[in-house]
Amino acid sequence: MHGVDLHTHSNISDGTLSPEQLVRAANEVGIHTLALTDHDTMDGLIQAEEIAKELGIQLISGVEISSQWSRPATNKTYGVHIVALNMQNPAPLLVLLEQQKQIRAIRAKQICDLLIPLIGEDIYADVIAKVDNIPDRVTRTHIARSLMEKGYVSRVQQAFDKYIKEGKKAYVKFDGLGLEDTIRVIHESGGYAVLAHPTRYDLSATNVRYLIEIFAQFGGDAIELPPVIEQLGTRQMVDRMIAEFNLKISVGSDFHGDNMPWIKLGNIPRIKDGQVGIWESFV
Numbered sequence: 001m002h003g004v005d006l007h008t009h010s011n012i013s014d015g016t017l018s019p020e021q022l023v024r025a026a027n028e029v030g031i032h033t034l035a036l037t038d039h040d041t042m043d044g045l046i047q048a049e050e051i052a053k054e055l056g057i058q059l060i061s062g063v064e065i066s067s068q069w070s071r072p073a074t075n076k077t078y079g080v081h082i083v084a085l086n087m088q089n090p091a092p093l094l095v096l097l098e099q100q101k102q103i104r105a106i107r108a109k110q111i112c113d114l115l116i117p118l119i120g121e122d123i124y125a126d127v128i129a130k131v132d133n134i135p136d137r138v139t140r141t142h143i144a145r146s147l148m149e150k151g152y153v154s155r156v157q158q159a160f161d162k163y164i165k166e167g168k169k170a171y172v173k174f175d176g177l178g179l180e181d182t183i184r185v186i187h188e189s190g191g192y193a194v195l196a197h198p199t200r201y202d203l204s205a206t207n208v209r210y211l212i213e214i215f216a217q218f219g220g221d222a223i224e225l226p227p228v229i230e231q232l233g234t235r236q237m238v239d240r241m242i243a244e245f246n247l248k249i250s251v252g253s254d255f256h257g258d259n260m261p262w263i264k265l266g267n268i269p270r271i272k273d274g275q276v277g278i279w280e281s282f283v
Helices: 021-026 043-056 091-119 122-127 140-149 156-164 179-188 205-217 232-244
Strands: 032-038 058-073 076-085 190-193 222-226 248-249
Touching: 021 032, 032 043, 043 058, 058 091, 058 205, 076 179, 076 205, 091 122, 091 140, 091 156, 091 179, 122 140, 156 190, 156 222, 156 248, 179 190, 179 205, 190 205, 205 232, 222 232
Parallel strands: 032 058, 190 222, 222 248
Antiparallel strands: 058 076, 076 190
16 A cells, blocks of 8 residues: 555654654655654654644554463463554553663663673763753664664664564563464554564464464454565465454554664555555544
8 A cells, every 4th residue: 555654663662764764754755654663662653743734744643562471282371563553542551661662771771781791891871962862762772773883783683683572682572562462452542453564473373373363262353464575475374363363454664763764754565455544444
């Protein structure tokens, strides 16, 4: 659906463009329906709304929520991101996001503390300086960029692979709300719950299918289509699950600006015949 991008990030979380710059960039590439979906915060929406109105862009309220789910068969908890869209009464969700912000701030300090014996330096002050000294905006990308700038790694992804991804010595789990409760709060806020990038959680195909199944059982509304760079078989599997559980679809680039320069704003997958876009339900 050309002109729609329902998954983007600004520098209020781990993007590099300000909310105003993001909206202007969206306008330049022909986007008419845009969702700003920063991690666990909606603080950038007011800034984005003013310029969106000026440019005639439909700005959808949004946020990417860090959640988690578990599978009894494996006795393991997995992280998952749920994009909340088009909230009509955001008050319940804003309460949740305040809790998420505190978790994010504490986690950032814990990661930096774990890094000290590994690199011989405390980089916490440098990390929070990247987010205007507001600790609850820190993501692992900010920490990774600090590690790169200080020469401990040569690339942002290398920081994840060496220090801060799951299984590494400075990894700290984001202990967010469970999947079912996350969906419930989104619905209480009059919004729609979208399973973000379902194939990017390092899960087996069996676990991806199980995740989509329980997402549907818990009342989730839509699945974000995987990008075209994913293997055809993987994308077809997701399409089959969408059809099986009668879910709507969402499309988003997951744009982060210069932090992920290979992802282009507005670059979204093509929808298939019979698939229904969640944007058709927006008020």
